Amino acid sequence: MNVEAPKGVLLYGPPGVGKTQLVKVISEHCHAKLTVIQGPSILGPYLGDSELRLRERFASAYSADGPSILFIDEIDSLAPTRTSGGNPRLVAQLLTLMDGLHGRGRLIVIGATNRPNALDPALRRPGRFDREISIDVPDQRDRSRILQYYLSRMPCALDVDQLAASTVGYVGADLAALCREAALLAVGKGTVTMAEFSMAMRSMTASTRRGLGVDVADTKWEDVGGLDDVKQQLKQAVEWPVRYAETMQRLGVRPPRGILLYGPPGCSKTTLVRVLATQMGSTFISINGAALYSPFVGDSERALRDVFRRARSARPAIVFFDEIDAIVGKRMAESRGDTVQERILSTMLNEMDGVQCMDGVMVVAATNRIDMIDGALLRPGRFDKIIYVGVPDFAARREILGGVEWLAGETEGYSGADLKNLVREASLLALREDLVGGVVGTEHYRKALQVVQPSLKSELMEYYTRMRAEYG
Template identity: 55%
Template structure:
């Protein structure tokens, strides 16, 4: 290979930078390349280079390069692999002059410039944070090539599952193709952990029940293991949506169908949409009065579709430090793209990117947040399987730039529950409550709760149950009288006066 470069009169690459999410297989890739090319491999962790004493870090770095250089022979190349290189080569502009990090970066640049055995000694760096590296390292002549090691797709996950289960006794019901589809967002390390968790469950069952050691790992063990194995890409930012299902939400049938179509069709009917020139919906904005299940609908969508769910609200992202909020939004979108199919949910989005007020002190913050949001949402267009959902009670407070087609393509009004919806909500609430009510009683209760939101109805049922317990701690049912009393305690939150601005907004924005 070296002679081919020499024949063309060009130099072989001196360094390669691998970047991608943690656990995706960067280290394993380098190990395999060294094995396939019969090259010597020297591995060092970036954090291990940095020492507390003056000059110690630079000496360690020189020793590592010297060690890798000594392994170069006429017939065998040498690979120096620096894992987590960002730990020792951070951007010098963000460090104080004279700081150990500045000196280490300078030493690393000198050593890479001094590599003479091009093609014989190759320096490979790996990082999860390529943008945190000093820019000088990423220019030609140092890390000549940058390779993005992406999250595995379905076929790659199937291959990884086959690799980790090759020595396992699998039950006849195990469908690796199905598991590959269920493990969206899992990297290689996550899949390895999933297989170990499933095997450990079988071993635990053998020990607990005194079974013989010939039990196979079945689909049930894998399904249970998935509940305890959180993919690396979902940790920290992704949240658990619980087990909310569509049938747990009373009413809103049209909204539920819309959400299913918007998310399901691009996943399962791509050819049909492409044939008719239909582009997938990039974002949905739900607006309406509070307590009407906007958040619950999004969580049910994520649960039913078995996708990653990332939730952002003003309280979770704003901080006193300049730029923190924007970084958090970028990080959420980056992880959502890597873990797709996924849903990014902005709760109370008006508190995050409200309408800009010219001449106010908060305008600079709003400008930065809005710019970040627009850039990230525009980037969703090229990403298959990421749906952005916003929820707000005050659509009139959102910046018009967000409401243009191409950002939130679909605007949906979530109304207060009507009579039929209130009946459905009450019946759902009463599934777990031994309510001594006839169908006519439930109908009458729905009639008397005009102006009650879903959250209000939940409070009515809770108050009725508490009253029954106050009357008799051994009570086994909740009767009509308890509900009548609860209606006197819990007042409707969606009165005609409260609904006036929402009705006006509905007339203006539609949906």
């Protein structure tokens, strides 16, 4: 067929998914000599040391009598992008060594990384790392098989499928650690049960969620008073596509790719999204401008792409952009498209267009200024669902205030945040009177009403009336 074997293969995926183990199994299956390079171990203290060590490892792997595999783990630490402050000589040396490989099929170089976008682009062109393979986080079926492997070594009494369903986002290494922890908790009992696994899960976080998600474990629908219509719309947009997927597919109903919540500040937009993540058992990834923006060209876009990549790894996941108008505002007519904000907008548009192959990832955003959102984000196929989250009405205020009707009647125009401040002020007044047995009474609420005024002025509410007429 005159088809050449690839010189290099790049494996990428989150830590703990089994990239290194996969290479070891392949080398054993092919009876190939395996030479392992830990990326950081190549780096030397003196000029030229790193390049010399790299040449020696390549020479050792290439001199094998039979087939040989050279495995470079954490290759991004050895050959990062040359604009990121890495060692350009070492990157150039690796490129030269890859280009100098002859007799394809005799030696193959396999690289592994958790951050493919941090790798120098020159390595990823044809003729070097010809193949790129994503090693994804195991789905429920794969988690069940991994758990069965580890549980076969210990006496247990539990439903493996149920355990697999409750370990969303866990990679192979996490599942191994989870089984070890559960077994330790069961010492003296003789049998590992679901109770031990539940305790073990409370003490550890899935690798894909570590340092990324926000804890929403204690947030429930009941924590948000009123807003019944908004809650129902969110359930229809997010829960129904999961629970009734077959029916929706049969009827040709496509779930929204993105949801935009807009409305006055302090009306529980962020809390609603956190509740949604809790009810779906999803990873909740909250993004704000301060965490995204960087003074270095290209870093902000790279960070945004990394957020979406990690969301795909931790799915089901909800990516939440709070105050999205401050992150990707409206483009100006005279702009040349080279500002950081516009480059982030372009990246976000590309990522959202890719959500069709990102089953299990929902993009949700919140804003107080919907008129400052670029129109490209509001077209169908991106933020398909736009939901207004307004100030609580009388029934909602009564629910938020624990059924105190007279107080609900006195707080017309108060937002949820205003009501929270009102209750806090009344509690402080009661505390000042009695530090030990203080009880909040009617007189405390009446005094608090004189201090805490509604933060939403009439001009602002007129603005939202206009926005509702335009956006629904």
